[in-house]
Amino acid sequence: MAHPSNVDTLINVARQEPTAPVCPAEVRSEVRGPEDFRLLGYMGASGVPTAPINARDDDAQGLESWQGVAYRGKGWLMFQVWIRNKRGPQPWVPTEATLTSKAGEELRGRVVLEEQGEIPPGEAVRVLVVTEELPAGAGLVFTLEMSGADGRTLAIPVKIPAPAKEPKP
DSSP states (O other): OOOGGGOOOOOOOOOOOOSSOOOOHHHHHHOOSHHHHHHTTSSBTTBOOEEEEOOEEETTTTEEEOOEEEEEETTEEEEEEEEEEOSOSSOBOEEEEEEEETTOOEEEEEEEESSSSSBOTTOEEEEEEEEEOOOTTOOSEEEEEEEETTSOEEEEEEEOOOOOOOOOO
16 A cells, blocks of 8 residues: 555546346355255246247358257246357357347346357357246247347247246145
8 A cells, every 4th residue: 555645646446337137146156956946936846847949040140049948937037049150250249138029028138158258150059048037918929139249140939938837735
């Protein structure tokens, strides 16, 4: 620590708020298995309903997705697909995800890539998109659109699994 008389300039540093919600610390540090998701309230007694996501090939954008899975938990939705970048020479980096209903309702999603945050040309990477629970009456048929920094997008039709029916005690 320098003496105040030896300091020429004062610099104030502020930390920006994250743009996407951060995983709660109690989940990061303590979740070890499915039982922890149940105990923390992220999964109902019936488990997590799933629905298949069909493969999608978009030659114009140079992207394709392989068959994936849609998950529906208590208060969240997650989509898992493998995406292949068919065009080079630059990698494709999905930066935004939007879930749009047939009626035009939109939910923003958080994109998580399994690898180093990019999809190299000719390679496929597992991509997860996480959103909040759907508003009531939004339906179950949506389009999941992922946009990359280079302007390319991939739109994938998805069917959201129906909510789990909790067993009666």
